[in-house]
Amino acid sequence: MNRKLRIAMIGGGQGAFIGAIHRIAFSMDGHYQLVAGAFSADPVVSKKTGEELLLDPSRVYPTYQALIQGESKLPVQLRAEVISIVTPNHVHFDPAMMALEAGFHVVLEKPMTFSLEEARLLHEKVKSSHQSLMLCHTYTGYPMVKQARQLIEAGAIGEIRKVFVEYPQGWLHTYLEGSKQKQADWRTDPTRSGLGGAIGDIGTHAFNLAEYVTGLQVSRLCASVNTVVTGRKLDDDGAALLQFSNGASGVLMATQIAAGAENNISIRVYGDKGGLSWKQEDNNSLRLEWPGRPAECWRAGASYLSSNATHNTRTPAGHPEGYLEAFANLYRNFALTILAKENGATPAPAWIDFPGTVEGLRGMAFVETMIRSNKTQGWIDFIQ
């Protein structure tokens, strides 16, 4: 580490769950220094959040436009370099485009945009810019998820035949938006969330996890997307039969009405030589199953792990890391990549292993494909 990156936040004001998470995630490893923010659409909240975070008041902005413009005018060695956008979906595209155009690197919450069309434009923008964009598919930041990917890549379980991925949550099992609970309010509002409710919010995580771990792409699917809770305006539950590029089949489940369920995103993959499974609830373990010999439990921090899993672990086996560390891995790899490029070096493979617009575009296409398949009630090709 030769220096800290200066980071600014759009969104993440007081009371926003994900804002505090981001700050922990980028503080943990010492690669970032928070220097500015437009923390809320409400300037008073933004100001108060800035004070709490001990920021220079001149760098706490009332709007994201003001932030981007204000920071742009500061001397290069002072101004923010990375802008982290943690707003609801309908305020992803505009600030991200504006930030990229103004020369900032961007961190963006998922799903990447409000619409597939926006996703395409943003993806093109990043490709043609000199900056980097990181998309917060946190679950691929877990070391044992990376281990799973490397094992599959190396052929450990053979040719993939079957993929089960699921994301059960229960927090929307009632009409929570009726009480204006902040998280529920915008996530169930099509004018702020976009086409997908649960499908966009957590379905994209499950989808991303499946494609990341297997290294395959979903080529066709057949979806069932439901709005279970009366009065809700967006889907809160869904499932799909999947077909992958290599012919493997799969099942994806994502629901927010599984009363009592927490957040146990999990995946199981079976190849022709064996199977593996990972659950977020027990994130430091990766189970490998083999025909004719005992199943194995691979553990984060152990000496036998792959380079990539090891790089994304801070503690020896038996010292549990979790969600915040997975998130911090994304931020750390993003910083290492930016700094390497800045120094004219080639980032290590483990560093550039963070989700970006390629994954974001796939995610938005997934939402669109799910919704369309549900309408036609049958199999359709994955929308490119």
Added chain:
Amino acid sequence: MNRKLRIAMIGGGQGAFIGAIHRIAFSMDGHYQLVAGAFSADPVVSKKTGEELLLDPSRVYPTYQALIQGESKLPVQLRAEVISIVTPNHVHFDPAMMALEAGFHVVLEKPMTFSLEEARLLHEKVKSSHQSLMLCHTYTGYPMVKQARQLIEAGAIGEIRKVFVEYPQGWLHTYLEGSKQKQADWRTDPTRSGLGGAIGDIGTHAFNLAEYVTGLQVSRLCASVNTVVTGRKLDDDGAALLQFSNGASGVLMATQIAAGAENNISIRVYGDKGGLSWKQEDNNSLRLEWPGRPAECWRAGASYLSSNATHNTRTPAGHPEGYLEAFANLYRNFALTILAKENGATPAPAWIDFPGTVEGLRGMAFVETMIRSNKTQGWIDFIQ
């Protein structure tokens, strides 16, 4: 228990996995006495098996026809009363019909018949006869499965909204039938198994478990049925999106190519008040999840269980029972029902709680619906 029922077996000769299982299951609680058998299509094997089982040689028959005829001729107080048919699917219907016509009670392995048409006929036959038929959906014999059913029936988790049921196996992940392995050989042969491979063999178990636990019926489904292993003649993998009679949705998975998987059939059900889950691998536990309060682990043999779960448990909590006891529960309840009826008594609700032709007919319709939906690649109504 006022007397033991005399039982005869069709199938289950030396080397047949399921034959020995049945004998353990009906011996465990002392309600049956094995008196006769036609244990194999090969009379030599049948004879040898009979010898091993210490049977009177005159009651070891070369064919099932001979058994039914032979036993019928014996004096009432000597002849078999129950005939247990544990042959491959294509030899279910004929012996079952013949046995019923000759006045025997019947135990039948699942799936009930070779075809849906046979299932309908057999169901009608049982309805119009004075005998009883038990179908071996073993997994509904587990006490904690019964507890789950009773909790749902009593409204503990509210109106059902979501059902996940799965049955992953790995034993057919290679072309095992190529080596003539006995279990694989007939199960993958359409002339002996019928329309469904994995769908019939284990998909019907998963389907039955879902309907039994929820008390709901599947009304529509959309299936994907695959033959993954090259050279195989029947499906070895499948999944379906489900819709239930009350509007709940669900997902069913059944595969025999999940390399490394054993036999962990499991179910999760979510209602509007909470969720429950059960796994065969940990069959003595039932997990209840609740919004806003701690999840609970209900345990077989505990004092707080429902009447039905308690009736189907032999040991106090902490003394694990398993698959053989679940199987024995089916046989025991069947015996208690037969004996009660014989004595002119009304069998207790817990006694008549064993699967029969209603479940068998549903199962065969499930296979037919899965196959048809897979052909049309879309949702179809459940075939009645």
Added chain:
Amino acid sequence: MNRKLRIAMIGGGQGAFIGAIHRIAFSMDGHYQLVAGAFSADPVVSKKTGEELLLDPSRVYPTYQALIQGESKLPVQLRAEVISIVTPNHVHFDPAMMALEAGFHVVLEKPMTFSLEEARLLHEKVKSSHQSLMLCHTYTGYPMVKQARQLIEAGAIGEIRKVFVEYPQGWLHTYLEGSKQKQADWRTDPTRSGLGGAIGDIGTHAFNLAEYVTGLQVSRLCASVNTVVTGRKLDDDGAALLQFSNGASGVLMATQIAAGAENNISIRVYGDKGGLSWKQEDNNSLRLEWPGRPAECWRAGASYLSSNATHNTRTPAGHPEGYLEAFANLYRNFALTILAKENGATPAPAWIDFPGTVEGLRGMAFVETMIRSNKTQGWIDFIQ
């Protein structure tokens, strides 16, 4: 199997938990036929139990003396061959000695006798007789316990260094004997139980498990034995530091006042190459831990198990067996041994692998050593 052994029971009348367990255990595999019984000290109960079990009334006896005398007078080909004694501890020695003297094989509940002195006499008696005696240390009947023993014997985890064995129960956390609950009543009564309460009832199981799995003997120990519940006359809780014959150290815990605990006897053994652990609650799994490579989960019924584990399993991996099957394994091996000897054959090593008076004597010496160490509050040599 060339014939069934004729078995009689002493104890195990209506309402006795363990009587029904024994009957299931010896019925399961078809090696025994119950022919006689003295089921209770109360002749009325004995008679009623015999009726329920469909026994010939002439072979239901009012006392164990009557049973042994009565059966002795029957023709050899009719009379019982094995007598299973499932009474409280103070009624172990006399009927066992009498049965052995009369030429019967004996099955005996644990702890073997009321006192160490009795244990020594019984052990000598068996050594000098032609009959066999099986002691019901059920937990060593589990296939994965046998697998653990064979792995250790083969040196898989190296030289043993550390042993943790524990048996937590909670059912005596209140003064249950105050309500005359049958199980509690005699187990907490020194005139019927002997020197040890929890130490004798479950401590001996833990001790036996440790010596069986490791193949080592405890040579010294330092015990703490407590009576926690007010009014209780015997210990209900204990622990000990152990030293084994090879210098390994260990810890044993056995308690019946762990409120909420069920019956999860478990063991962990560490050698200089790795460790293994087994818990009754998850009895079909055996966990192997290795420095520098992933932990493994060995599973009952799997193809890679040792001969002895396989012999003691009835179903393929994924079909859970449990406590009753472990118990049945003891009975089955005992029968196979008796029948082999009867035929002049050498029983297979897996058959003679059942606990007998050697283990019973060790168990009674364990109780005595624990009590004495507790009195002196320090380390003492294991009493020979």
Added chain:
Amino acid sequence: MNRKLRIAMIGGGQGAFIGAIHRIAFSMDGHYQLVAGAFSADPVVSKKTGEELLLDPSRVYPTYQALIQGESKLPVQLRAEVISIVTPNHVHFDPAMMALEAGFHVVLEKPMTFSLEEARLLHEKVKSSHQSLMLCHTYTGYPMVKQARQLIEAGAIGEIRKVFVEYPQGWLHTYLEGSKQKQADWRTDPTRSGLGGAIGDIGTHAFNLAEYVTGLQVSRLCASVNTVVTGRKLDDDGAALLQFSNGASGVLMATQIAAGAENNISIRVYGDKGGLSWKQEDNNSLRLEWPGRPAECWRAGASYLSSNATHNTRTPAGHPEGYLEAFANLYRNFALTILAKENGATPAPAWIDFPGTVEGLRGMAFVETMIRSNKTQGWIDFIQ
């Protein structure tokens, strides 16, 4: 948060496992800014570490004495306020005393000192100073450990009767110090570790966890302390029978030769109404067991938790936190306490809930008591 505390480190240079852990732990929540360090006894390593951490070179010191003197001379508003001492045990007392005398707050690794005598002096020093000292018993920083303590304090499981606490590790199962591996080298060296090896390194953690969770004190114990690996100079394995102030009994195990074991410190406590258990490996769960009703799984981040558990959690249920967050909880509570006192406010009970010299003194007395009991091979009173 009104400002960040300025922190300096003694020890924790490149390659020191625990140094990086501390930096993550105090960075995570934004309450500290690292301003100075004497990172190694080797000034070159100290300098390089300082560079890596982007420190002002003038504040990277060659010795801890230089650090304390150097920082003392800086203006109050610039100089370090907290000194974190993460050196081997023999370099705890001197820098801690010197730092306290110079007016710094102190963070200290465990065990607190090299000897019990030092512990007494340090404890007196802190009592008579105006500064605070935090001792790194990380495991009491876990939210579910705090929940356990609060449940017991509130009487949820009744009067405590039995405590099992254990800490199995395997990393010292070979003569690792022979290879000069840094962690093993000093921990097995009596001139740097003190009286205890495993007993001091992890035994004190287990002991502290037991006293923290139960709110009881160990009053007597009977220990077995062993040096298992040939050539080792300190104990690597130990166990003790415990007696607590209220009469409860317990067992403590701590070993570093459990080959294959990671770091699964765990505790089980049984009262007269129920039991609870917690394992670091599954740190976000707390299991409650009850006689006559289902066991419960309480989960970190859930809405029903106690104030203290909630205060020490950053994410909602289902987003696993781990070891680093537990460590960060200690640092955060320490900062909140210091800042509150600085502002003349009374720190909240949850803030002052961090271990200090009281716990440190108990820990050192524990080591001394264990060693002495092992020598006398019997029960002794806990050394005050």
